[in-house]
Amino acid sequence: MGMTLKEFFEQNGNKPIEIQEDGTIKVLEEKGPWKPETGERYYVVSDIGAVGALCWCNDEIDKRKLDIGDVFRTNAEAARALHRLKARKKFLDAGGHEGMDGYEFGDKYHVYPQRGENRLNATIEGNVTAFDIWFETKADAQKAIDSLTDDEKAALCWTGEEE
Structure with missing residues (x-):
């Protein structure tokens, strides 16, 4: 047996809804x-x-913690964020540069995850890459990759799937 819209909203509050083709x-x-x-x-x-x-x-x-993205459901989610912060610092320490400073995206070396293989690659890449940090040389990009722990690499390769 169905319910009226009034009954539905009394039970569900003002949550966003979508009316399906079958009327549900x-x-x-x-x-x-x-x-x-x-x-x-x-x-x-x-x-x-x-x-x-x-x-x-x-x-x-x-x-304030919620505003800056420092609120996580699980210990594992917070640990992944910490690993990403550490990896970002290592990218900069290895000679990485933030922002493009007038360069075209395809002019510089970037690090990006090879999804499914849990590994990072360094190449001239035209897409958004890890932290939007670029390197002058492939060797500098590889140095950044090599400086990462396995946990930091995994945090950069994470696809958003559940633990």
Whole structure:
């Protein structure tokens, strides 16, 4: 037995919906970053470069962490973010440059993940690449790759699939 729209909204609130061709209603997933419920545990990358767990109080500190993307559902998600931060620093330490500074994307060497193989490649690449950091030479790009730990490489190659 069906329900009226009023009954539907009373049960589901104002969530975004889509009317299907057969007339049924599909509740759409809300977009945006995940936000814990009050009292729920979440994970962060701390100011000393470690992963930690906090309890969501919905206070100003929690909201600021959410604004900068430092709120994660799991320890593994926070650890992956930490590995990416470390890898970005190593790219810059190995001679990488941020921004294109007037160069065409195809003029410089970039590092990009070879998805499915969990490995990184260095080449002249015309697409968006890891951190949009470029290198003068292929050797510098390879030096950056070689400086990464396996966890840092895995964080850059992660495809967004569940753990």
